[in-house]
Amino acid sequence: MLKINAERLWQSLMEMAKVGATTKGGVRRLALTSEDAAGRALFAAWCRDAGLTLSVDRVGNLFARRAGSETGAAAVASGSHLDTQPEGGRFDGVYGVLATLEVVRTLNDAGIVTRKPIEIAVWTNEEGARFTPAMLGSAAFTGVMPLETALAAHDADGVTVDDALHASGYQGERAVPGEPFDAYFEAHIEQGPVLEEAGVPVGVVTGGQAIRWLDVRVTGRAAHAGTTPMQYRKDALFGSAEMASELEAIAADFFPQGLATIGEWHIHNASRNTIAGELMFTVDLRNPSDAAIDEMEASVRTRFEATAARRGLTIDITQHWVSPSTPFDPACIEAVQSAVNELGYVNQRIVSGAGHDAIHLAKHCPTAMIFIPCVDGLSHNEAEDALPEDVARGADVLLHAMLARAGRA
Amino acid sequence: MLKINAERLWQSLMEMAKVGATTKGGVRRLALTSEDAAGRALFAAWCRDAGLTLSVDRVGNLFARRAGSETGAAAVASGSHLDTQPEGGRFDGVYGVLATLEVVRTLNDAGIVTRKPIEIAVWTNEEGARFTPAMLGSAAFTGVMPLETALAAHDADGVTVDDALHASGYQGERAVPGEPFDAYFEAHIEQGPVLEEAGVPVGVVTGGQAIRWLDVRVTGRAAHAGTTPMQYRKDALFGSAEMASELEAIAADFFPQGLATIGEWHIHNASRNTIAGELMFTVDLRNPSDAAIDEMEASVRTRFEATAARRGLTIDITQHWVSPSTPFDPACIEAVQSAVNELGYVNQRIVSGAGHDAIHLAKHCPTAMIFIPCVDGLSHNEAEDALPEDVARGADVLLHAMLARAGRA
Numbered sequence: 077m078l079k080i081n082a083e084r085l086w087q088s089l090m091e092m093a094k095v096g097a098t099t100k101g102g103v104r105r106l107a108l109t110s111e112d113a114a115g116r117a118l119f120a121a122w123c124r125d126a127g128l129t130l131s132v133d134r135v136g137n138l139f140a141r142r143a144g145s146e147t148g149a150a151a152v153a154s155g156s157h158l159d160t161q162p163e164g165g166r167f168d169g170v171y172g173v174l175a176t177l178e179v180v181r182t183l184n185d186a187g188i189v190t191r192k193p194i195e196i197a198v199w200t201n202e203e204g205a206r207f208t209p210a211m212l213g214s215a216a217f218t219g220v221m222p223l224e225t226a227l228a229a230h231d232a233d234g235v236t237v238d239d240a241l242h243a244s245g246y247q248g249e250r251a252v253p254g255e256p257f258d259a260y261f262e263a264h265i266e267q268g269p270v271l272e273e274a275g276v277p278v279g280v281v282t283g284g285q286a287i288r289w290l291d292v293r294v295t296g297r298a299a300h301a302g303t304t305p306m307q308y309r310k311d312a313l314f315g316s317a318e319m320a321s322e323l324e325a326i327a328a329d330f331f332p333q334g335l336a337t338i339g340e341w342h343i344h345n346a347s348r349n350t351i352a353g354e355l356m357f358t359v360d361l362r363n364p365s366d367a368a369i370d371e372m373e374a375s376v377r378t379r380f381e382a383t384a385a386r387r388g389l390t391i392d393i394t395q396h397w398v399s400p401s402t403p404f405d406p407a408c409i410e411a412v413q414s415a416v417n418e419l420g421y422v423n424q425r426i427v428s429g430a431g432h433d434a435i436h437l438a439k440h441c442p443t444a445m446i447f448i449p450c451v452d453g454l455s456h457n458e459a460e461d462a463l464p465e466d467v468a469r470g471a472d473v474l475l476h477a478m479l480a481r482a483g484r485a
Numbered sequence: 486m487l488k489i490n491a492e493r494l495w496q497s498l499m500e501m502a503k504v505g506a507t508t509k510g511g512v513r514r515l516a517l518t519s520e521d522a523a524g525r526a527l528f529a530a531w532c533r534d535a536g537l538t539l540s541v542d543r544v545g546n547l548f549a550r551r552a553g554s555e556t557g558a559a560a561v562a563s564g565s566h567l568d569t570q571p572e573g574g575r576f577d578g579v580y581g582v583l584a585t586l587e588v589v590r591t592l593n594d595a596g597i598v599t600r601k602p603i604e605i606a607v608w609t610n611e612e613g614a615r616f617t618p619a620m621l622g623s624a625a626f627t628g629v630m631p632l633e634t635a636l637a638a639h640d641a642d643g644v645t646v647d648d649a650l651h652a653s654g655y656q657g658e659r660a661v662p663g664e665p666f667d668a669y670f671e672a673h674i675e676q677g678p679v680l681e682e683a684g685v686p687v688g689v690v691t692g693g694q695a696i697r698w699l700d701v702r703v704t705g706r707a708a709h710a711g712t713t714p715m716q717y718r719k720d721a722l723f724g725s726a727e728m729a730s731e732l733e734a735i736a737a738d739f740f741p742q743g744l745a746t747i748g749e750w751h752i753h754n755a756s757r758n759t760i761a762g763e764l765m766f767t768v769d770l771r772n773p774s775d776a777a778i779d780e781m782e783a784s785v786r787t788r789f790e791a792t793a794a795r796r797g798l799t800i801d802i803t804q805h806w807v808s809p810s811t812p813f814d815p816a817c818i819e820a821v822q823s824a825v826n827e828l829g830y831v832n833q834r835i836v837s838g839a840g841h842d843a844i845h846l847a848k849h850c851p852t853a854m855i856f857i858p859c860v861d862g863l864s865h866n867e868a869e870d871a872l873p874e875d876v877a878r879g880a881d882v883l884l885h886a887m888l889a890r891a892g893r894a
Contacts, residue, residue: 113687268712287711289757299770301746302696303677303838304862306736313747317729324723328713337710338722339757341750348698348748348767348805358757396757429712453713 077419080475082468085178091156092118092174093166100176101168102458107135107159107201107212108240109218115158116198116246119173126180132248135216135226136200138419139250142180145485150258152190152482154179154474155197155463156433157213160410161205165460167181167265167450167467175263175471179478190482199433200246206231207240214433218440219253226252239246256441259408259481262434263446265462269453270426277466278473279447280412284402284435285335286369290359290376292319293392294384298345298353313343313352315389321378323359326372330411334372335362335429358396364427366401370448389395402435408444415476421469430455446473486828487595489884491877494587498876501527501567501583502575505649511867512575514893516568516610516621517545517649524567525607525655527789528582532605534761535589544625544635545609545650548659551589553602559667559850561599562607563588563841563883566622570614576674576859576876581813582607584880599891601667608795608842609655623842627849628662631669651817656727665850668817668890671843672855672869672883678862679835686875687882688731688835688856689821693811693844694744695778699768699785701728702801703793707762722752722761724798728881731788732768735781743781744771744838773836775810782866811844817853818891824885830878839864 085262095118096104096111107110116138118132123140131139141151156172176196183190197218204210207229215221227238241247266272271279296310320338327336337360344354359376377393384391416423426447428435437443448470451461504527505513505520514520517827525547529539532549540548550560565581579815585605608626612617616638624630636647650656675681680688705719729747736745746769753763768785772778793800825832835856837844846852857879860870 118805135576161804265713267709268714269717270712270714273717279878285711293828299862300676300839300864301744301748302694302771302840303675303679303864304744305677305741307741308678308682308862311733311746314729314733316746317726317733320726321730324720324726332714332716335710337711337758338726339710339719339759339761340755341722343748343750346749349746349769350748351746352748360758362711420740430650430709431711453717454710455709463501479715 078182078475080182080471082084084181085174085471086464086467088122088174089166089170090176094172096160098163098458102460103160103164104162105158105160106162107203107207107243108206108237108246112159113244113246119158119198122177126177126184131250132246132253133217133219133250133254134248135213135237136225136246136248137213137217138198138246140196142194144190144482145301146191149192151193151195152259152478153195153257154478155263156262156264157199157202157245159201159203160349161203161456163458165455165457167462168267168455169202171265171467172263175474178471179475182475189485190479191485192452194481194482195257196480197336200432201237207237211431211433211436212237214436216252217254218436220436221416223252228323240427248459260434260437260441260443261408261446261474261477262432263470264432265450266291266447267450267455267457271447271449272453274424276422276424277415277449277469278421278423280409280416280423281404281407281428281445281447282425283342283364283404283430285362285364286401287399288361288369288373289396291394292357292359292380294355295390296353299351301349301351304351309351310388311351312355312389314355315384315387316355318381318383322383323376326375329366330363330372333363333368362429364401369385385396402438404438404444405442408442411477411480412444412446412473415473418476419472421473446470487591487884489587489591489877489880491873493590494583495873495876496562497531497583497586498575498579499583501579505569507572507867509867511869512569514567514569515570515615516569516612517615517646517653517655521568522653522655522719524734528567528607528781532584535586535593537589540659541655542626542659542663543632543657543661544622544646545655545657546622546626547607549605551603553599553891555600557868558601559665561668561774562600562604562606563667563670563887564608565673566608566611566766567672568610568612570612570865572867574864574866576869576871577864580674580876581672584883587880588884591884596814598894599888600894601891603887603891604666608819611645611842616646619844620645620842623845625661627845629845629848632661632768654754669843669846669850669852670817670855670883670886671839671841672879673850674859675856676859676864677800677837680828680856680858681862682683683833685831685833686858687830689818690813690837690854690856691818691834692773692813693837694771694773695775696806696808697770697778697812698805700803700805701766701789703764704799705762708760710758713760715823718760719797720760721764723788723873724793724796725764725766727792728789731792732785735784739772739777739781742772742774743777771838773810790859811847813847813853817851819884820889821853821855821882823889827885828881830882855879
């Protein structure tokens, strides 16, 4: 059975990791900086060597096309991003781009012509580390975000995406939103511990989970820690601590699908010897099921409000962000599943916990993803790593899923 | 039975409240500023009118002396402070100073000569709002803090106490540490809700409680809120929340004497969608008994460490500050109790929750305090208030306690 050239793929990954390399073994290639432009230039050179045709759209998304035999057929696309976190790793994003390049090179080596064209996509500003929000390029491409909004987004220095596109030479002509692809695949490191802990090298990703962000404000009464007897206190901190434990219990009620996190926690006018009068904390809820995340939020509200009332505290719970679940396309999932079955790789179904360009693409065209394990589940970290054999297996799966979708001429 | 002139005392309090008055009805008279100097000048003028002899020591503590009939006898002293919080009230500190002035005026009116002299003490920088630490003047007077250290303390602009004493004209000659008084009394608003809630107008203060400040650092593992299953998490926040609830339970075990507060809580690199990897929080423990506060701290350590171990977290608990309990002098407490009994005022024993100059004085000479209720237990607030009848009753008690100690000639 046809397989990609594992050594060539690994060498490409290591070569790309030199662009913006940090002293600690990571990569810093912030979106549309000179480092990002250098990474794109290296990728573009490899694409030209592979005989691909390059184009750039209005938000700088870069496409490399391998022609198919059928005139006018929509492309089977795959890719990810080349930008990184400020202290990022060598695999997040770049793996999906270079795995697709390796798919093309493998088809070239084997002399295979596909019916539908194949396109490699490099999405602009996926990380959101320079420009907010994350996944900006794919949001504009899929019409999730108006082009004007995307171009007006600015970094901490006030430089807009539009400015940065001109400065980096990536202000392209291709229309945004773009024409839907025949299908979109994306290979990515898992960025979590599930596959590694299970000893499974390939994850067949069935979609993205629902996310709900809540802001919780708890108000009691600030008072002197030394002069206020316990029975007269309205302590916003002890009340919030009880709510945090309730949130943990709610996650247990929805185990293993439900996730709950408190990431921020601010006491207003905090002082060591003052009882907290007002406290704000965030809640991050995740669940693959929209119905289940509704239940989780309802449970949070019921339990938190009861606790506040019992303690004489007032509470205000507001939705900060609501993102519904994103099921991937059954036919694309099946193409991935068939490929992995034929290759005989141990695999499991998995839901994407993080955001990816594929989550936007799924609203635009049939989409699926392939995950490979990352060492210690670590990502967004200079120590991010993946095993060469896992890197190769994921690209093999991508090759056969794309080939099945594109069809041999 | 002899009583103070309630109307005159109230008028003096309201007159002093005009010096540094804020638009919200409070007072801003930071230590050794022009406002503080103006307050001291007004007080000094009243003292001269009352025939008292003024002196100032090396840290600006101001004393006003009424002679006694016995040559060489140590003075029976009483006072407090005239400096305030940045948004302070009309009673905190100033009440103890002007109540003592009213005692002297009442003795003058009644033509009473005491055997021992009487001194009114105005302590420098009690609040700690301008110079750290609080109770600086009384600390230097009692030898708790070296004079050089006190003079070198500086405010946020780098101005030292020594500079400010010269600028305000309060660099005096009287030696520091000072000669011990025969006894020291201090009348003060309670700064808590106990007396008001109990409907008791006078508190006979038996001492200051022990205070212990702990720093707790909990370390887990920062990870992505979307990609990390609950069972793989080492969440420093959920662990700390459980510890907070344990702390609340420990306070309940030591109810009503034990107090416990978490005033600060900082997540390292906090982000809404990141599991807390490291968290620092403070613990403030109080108890009138040194043995009991030892037990409280031991219980904190045992329970927190067990919780951390069960959750796979590491924990580090360090003592930030240890202040033992300060029992007041039995004879001085009895002088206050006898006075209040003779006056027939409803009263109760109470432990001081806050710091006061009297806590330092207690290490230097026989000491006791008198508390009166403050409205809603509120202090360090522009809305701080006290009822005129309570203000008068506290001064009546002070009068008779001091008179008993000083003796009629």
